[in-house]
Amino acid sequence: MVTQQLDAKTVTALVADATTAPSMHNAQPWHFRYVAAERLLLLRADLERAMPRSDPGNRALSIGCGAALLNLRVAAAHAGLTTDVRQLPEPGDPAQLAAVRLARPEETARVDDALARLYPAIRQRHTSRHPFDEKDIPDDVRTTLVEVAAAEEAVLLFPGAWHAETLLDLVHDAESRDATEPEGRVDLVRWTRLGTDADTAVDGVPEYAFGPRRRDGKAPWRDFAGRRPVADRGSTAFERRPHLALLSTPGDRPADWLHAGQALERILLEATLAGLATSLTSHPLESDDLRRLARDPMAGRGHVQMVLRLGYGPQGPATPRRPVRDVLDLD
Structure with missing residues (x-):
């Protein structure tokens, strides 16, 4: 044919x-x-x-x-x-x-x-680094997100209260390591855009997408500014009981990571259509010892690939993208 x-x-x-x-x-x-x-x-x-x-x-x-x-x-x-x-x-x-x-x-x-x-959710989805409402996510929405993860050969788990507190402690540990080991922030500094650079950036996280500083609350949050000044940023209280989810795969090899990425985006798009705002944190997964502790303490199986935060709130601003001509070759 x-x-x-x-x-x-x-x-x-x-x-x-x-x-x-x-x-x-x-x-x-x-x-x-x-x-x-x-x-x-x-x-x-x-x-x-x-x-x-x-x-x-x-x-x-x-x-x-x-x-x-x-x-x-x-x-x-x-x-x-x-x-x-x-x-x-x-x-x-x-x-x-x-x-x-x-x-x-x-x-x-x-x-x-x-x-x-x-x-339609492809252009609507943005990472939100803003506080979310203390409103429950309906069971049918959670079920749908679990199902779409499974369709991509991954597992989405909504942790119980004790496990969620453990995850928040791991995020805090990761933040503390950044404070005591400045070399750990080298990659973050390379990929953040401040001042006039934020207006012309085609990649990285521009300062207008940092979100406010966290004054109170327990939501997992990475301070992209660190000690660098950011004008008109302000601070606010985040949710005290954030809705977290863990994305895991049975294995931990390159093929599993690709499945995890596809599952992650499918979850994010489905969540966006359901009216949810989303953010991600890999912070406690960037150290092997903390990543092992992020597993489900009951099942103890699988490899955690991402921690998601879901809720009702601002979608967050769009971040810049490289021109297609820079990422596509046509033969």
């Missing part, structure tokens, strides 16, 4: 949607190449954007790329395309993370409607 080629405008739009995904410190550690003759979109890790101190094994980098991969699948479904994804297609090249073959539904299987319905 002769297949219709996709034009550059379509491929560029798909990649633009893919790159709205979250990544650690908004480093956007991805690069795409489109092989037109094969209708193949290749996703590669941009190792120049790795964080050797905070993420020495590139676990968080892979999760961010996995999130971009999920967005690509959603955008393709919305455009009436099917996707055949091969993770880690080149065993000898670990930076080659995925190969995605794009096709019209009449050529292969039908479009995934469950993914297509998430498309």
Whole structure:
């Protein structure tokens, strides 16, 4: 069967949607190449954007790329395309993370409607570093989030009160280490944008997305400013009983990290459609000893890949994105 080629405008739009995904410190550690003759979109890790101190094994980098991969699948479904994804297609090249073959539904299987319905949330989802309301999340919403995580071969757990307190203690321990080990903030300083740099940034976390300082409350929160002054930032009270969730995978290898990233973004998009604001913290997962303690104390299985905070509140501002021309090569 002769297949219709996709034009550059379509491929560029798909990649633009893919790159709205979250990544650690908004480093956007991805690069795409489109092989037109094969209708193949290749996703590669941009190792120049790795964080050797905070993420020495590139676990968080892979999760961010996995999130971009999920967005690509959603955008393709919305455009009436099917996707055949091969993770880690080149065993000898670990930076080659995925190969995605794009096709019209009449050529292969039908479009995934469950993914297509998430498309409006791609541009609506932003990380919120603001306080949320002390309002419960409905059980049916929690159930849906658990189900979409499972669809991506991951597990989402809403911890009980005791476990949640443990997670908050681990976040506090991570914050204390930053205060006593300044070299641990090197990656954060590299990827934050202050002053006039925030207005022209195409990556990193600009100061307008830091959120207010936490005056009170227990919500997990990373101070991106540190001791650096930020004008008109202010401080406020955050929620005392934050709604946390743990995203885990059975294994802890590169393929698992890609599954975790896809599950993470699918959860975030579904939560956004449900009217929830979301934020993420990998802070207590950046040290092996703290990460082990983040596991479910009852089951004790799986590997925690991300801590999520969910709630009702401001969605947070959009953070900058690199131009598509900088992250896409068209063959």
